[in-house]
Amino acid sequence: MARSASSATTKRLAARKAGRTTRAKKASGATKDELLQFYRDMLLIRRFEEKAGQMYGMGLIGGFCHLYIGQEAVVVGMQAAINEASTVVTSYRDHGHMLACGMEARGVMAELTGRIGGYSKGKGGSMHMFSREKNFFGGHGIVAAQVPIGTGLAFSHKYKKEKAVCLTYLGDGAANQGQVYESFNMAALWSLPCIYVIENNKYAMGTSVNRGAAGTSLAQRGEAYGIPGMEVDGMDVLAVKAAGEKAFAHATSGKGPYILEMKTYRYRGHSMSDPAKYRTKDEVNRMRQEHDPIDNVRARLAEAGVSDDDLKAMDRDVRAVVTEAADFAQSSPEPDPVELYTDILVDA
Amino acid sequence: MSIQILMPALSPTMTEGKLAKWMKAEGDVVAPGDVIAEIETDKATMEVEAVDEGTLGRILIAEGTENVAVNTPIAILLEDGEDAGAIDAGAAPAAATPSEAPAPAAEAAPDRPAAPAVAVMDVDEEKFFADTQTQTVRDALRDAMAEEMRRDEMVYVMGEEVAEYQGAYKVTQGLLQEFGDSRVIDTPITEHGFAGLGVGAAFGALKPVVEFMTFNFAMQAMDHIINSAAKTLYMSGGQMGCPIVFRGPNGAASRVAAQHSQDYTSWYAHCPGLKVVAPWSAADAKGLLKAAIRDPNPVIVLENEVLYGQSFEVPTDPDFTVPIGKAKIVRAGADVTITAFSIMVGKALEAAEALAAEGIEAEVIDLRTIRPLDVATIVESVKKTNRIVSVEEGWPTCGMGSEIAALVMEHAFDDLDAPVKRIAGEDVPMPYAANLEKLALPQVDTIVAAAKSVCYRG
The missing domain is CATH 3.40.50.970 (Thiamin diphosphate (ThDP)-binding fold, Pyr/PP domains)
Known part of the structure; x- marks a missing residue:
């Protein structure tokens, strides 16, 4: 069963400098076009996830469904910091990552409904989707399994002498898995171009970081291996992008891996069936009202002179994309029964 | 246009639930994200959040109602400017989602296609043995x-x-x-x-x-x-x-x-x-x-x-490969089939020599590939010998011998003149002591005895 993805104490992004761990500076100075793009990309993820939650409620989506609402700035900022040759791999809270990688909303939504039009022909579901074309390597359902896999993708970049990194996302819960440290060790030993993005949304399913982790600075988890780490305000897309650019420059210059701890927050439960009784409603509301990554960019856009009407028009466009995706996800047929037996082995 | 709020499914196994409590009353304004009700599912008590913005026009299912089926309308939400009269006017409210999406058919089992066989490459191995x-x-x-x-x-x-x-x-x-x-x-x-x-x-x-x-x-x-x-x-x-x-x-x-x-x-x-x-x-x-x-x-x-x-x-030819999925008959014989793989092939061949001395000609099949298993070669041999002994080093429960016994029963039951015999490692963790270790592993004489027993000899 899929478990966590993240979380921490309620302490607010307190600066903790220790060893080589640093904190990202407040970033500013994005162009208006860039901000508009970030706004649209984050809004698409938010609206997509809201629709997915609604469709789950109608019984159209089955099994486990882990929503990314609240964490949108992390993937959107990181995607803006890498180059096209780079690869991405993550856990099962993956819908946002796929949209940020440029995968089509309709293909993702149709996978959620288990239809042939889905990225995995309906055979993978919410937690297992891939797009070689977009360099998105999953979508992995076992907590932290994507970490050695991402390290291996970074190994392949180095082996093929490509200027590229593997962005390997993991949650705060996964950060306690042994294979993460096996991976850190090899990545540092062999100077692999891997950026480990720890999405610390404060809760590993229902266990807060301070109840599950001895030593709650996850950015410092690579210090024994000499891997630099940085705490980043993961609710601020510009801070994320700035940190990502720094990590990308480090990893692609042959200096090896980098750890970014994104302080973020998921508004919804761990999965659809999580009543989230381990945190207060106030805590969730405070994050939503004071730190929402989309509101944050909207405010910057207003300052930059973008009108409310322009933003509303963008909102309508995004809603149209999501509505089309939802319609497609319901009209695309279920996989043909012959698909039961395909894709087990590649023909030799 | 008013919107129906439906009873949501909130876990992979939920088909109905109890509408435990309304958090909003008729006439209240709701915004997306507002908690409107609490529902007890098969797993937990969950909060239901509003997806759309509007005014709660009418509550259709009273709080405390048990066994409310998923997708039952539980309330009607009025959009900007609508009043409750719209509900009574008889206009069918729109469903909260794009269309009435039939849930994927799960009841009737779909027609089951046949599982295709795994393709096995055909390689003429013999020709490579000209130069070794x-x-x-x-x-x-x-x-x-x-x-x-x-x-x-x-x-x-x-x-x-x-x-x-x-x-x-x-x-x-x-x-x-x-x-x-x-x-x-x-x-x-x-x-x-x-x-x-x-x-x-x-x-x-x-x-x-x-x-x-x-x-x-x-x-x-x-x-x-x-x-x-x-x-x-x-x-x-x-x-x-x-x-x-x-x-x-x-x-x-x-x-x-x-x-x-x-x-x-x-x-x-x-x-x-x-x-x-x-x-x-x-x-x-x-x-x-x-x-x-x-x-x-x-x-x-x-x-x-x-x-x-x-x-x-x-x-010596660097182009020599062995196709995955093909067993090899390493000794031909007409009286009993012995299947083995890895180190047990050597033991099976030794056993075959001992059996030959007693007038029993064993056919020894080196399985070589375990998955996909070359069932055809095993079945063809059994059709000839009418007897089979499976040999492996591993534990007997759910072992290769169990699989081979089942396959032979499925494909050659009428050709069998004796029950399939399994020779496997003993069902114990491997001991260290030399004498116990030897007892834990199949030996040539155990294979010989098994072959004789399926031939009803000795």
Whole structure:
């Protein structure tokens, strides 16, 4: 069963400098076009996830469904910091990552409904989707399994002498898995171009970081291996992008891996069936009202002179994309029964 | 236009629930994200949040109502400017979602298509035996890797002590010197991590040959072998092939006790998405390892430490490969079929000699590939001999013998003149003491006795 993805104490992004761990500076100075793009990309993820939650409620989506609402700035900022040759791999809270990688909303939504039009022909579901074309390597359902896999993708970049990194996302819960440290060790030993993005949304399913982790600075988890780490305000897309650019420059210059701890927050439960009784409603509301990554960019856009009407028009466009995706996800047929037996082995 | 709010499904198994409490009253304004009600599911009490903005026009299901089916309208939300009169005017409210989407049909079982057979390459192996050299299994395996590394620069070898130490069992001897440290890589002792790293590298278009010092340690890597390597092609709808070889010695070693002495064949044989080979001769070791490296799928190559030093005739042509999925009749006979793989082939052949001295001609089949199993060769043999003994080193429960017994019953029941006989390792952890260890493993005389019993002799 899929478990966590993240979380921490309620302490607010307190600066903790220790060893080589640093904190990202407040970033500013994005162009208006860039901000508009970030706004649209984050809004698409938010609206997509809201629709997915609604469709789950109608019984159209089955099994486990882990929503990314609240964490949108992390993937959107990181995607803006890498180059096209780079690869991405993550856990099962993956819908946002796929949209940020440029995968089509309709293909993702149709996978959620288990239809042939889905990225995995309906055979993978919410937690297992891939797009070689977009360099998105999953979508992995076992907590932290994507970490050695991402390290291996970074190994392949180095082996093929490509200027590229593997962005390997993991949650705060996964950060306690042994294979993460096996991976850190090899990545540092062999100077692999891997950026480990720890999405610390404060809760590993229902266990807060301070109840599950001895030593709650996850950015410092690579210090024994000499891997630099940085705490980043993961609710601020510009801070994320700035940190990502720094990590990308480090990893692609042959200096090896980098750890970014994104302080973020998921508004919804761990999965659809999580009543989230381990945190207060106030805590969730405070994050939503004071730190929402989309509101944050909207405010910057207003300052930059973008009108409310322009933003509303963008909102309508995004809603149209999501509505089309939802319609497609319901009209695309279920996989043909012959698909039961395909894709087990590649023909030799 | 007013919107129906439906009873949501809030867990994978929920079909109905109790509407425990309304958090909003009729006439209240709601915004997306507002908690409007609490619902008790089969797992927990969950809050229901509004998706749309509007005014709660009418509550259709009173709080405290039990067994409310999923998708039952529970309330009506009025949009800007509408009043409650709109509800009574009889206009059917729009559903909260785009269309009435029928849930995927789960009730009626769909027509079941036939499972296709796995394609097996046809290779004329015999022609390669015109030119051979005598080689140990160890050197044959080394040559297989070296030849494939010369042929394809995406092939690399990684594992514990494979490079500078030249291999814990010297199977990778000389590879570092020829190919350098970017292609022959010593790993830390970290099986879970480097197996997963290998899978990632294979997704990244490399062709890793991952050596486990022994397969006992691969238990730490099992999650990546099964969940990451074997299943991802399927879960990706065919996008994510994983061309990787996991190889190393498997099976009983000598006097190392239970944790270092075990046959894992049936464990891997169980799993779709893998190919599994377990060669006996040096020629098959070379040919199957080369085929495994060229194969676009994850292949488990189960070697045997005790066999490493044994010598056989091996073809010298670098184009020689052995098709995965083909068994080999290593001794023809008409009286009884004996199936074996890996080190047990040698024991089966010794048993066949002993049986011949008593006038029983055994046909010995070296299975070579465990998955996909060459059922046709086994069945054809049984149709001739009408008797079969399966030999393996591993534990009997759910072992290869169990599988072969079932297959023979399914495919050749009417040809059997005696019940299938299974010879397997004893159902105990491997003991250390020399006498007990010998008792725990199949020996030539146990195979002889089994063959005679199915022939109703002795």
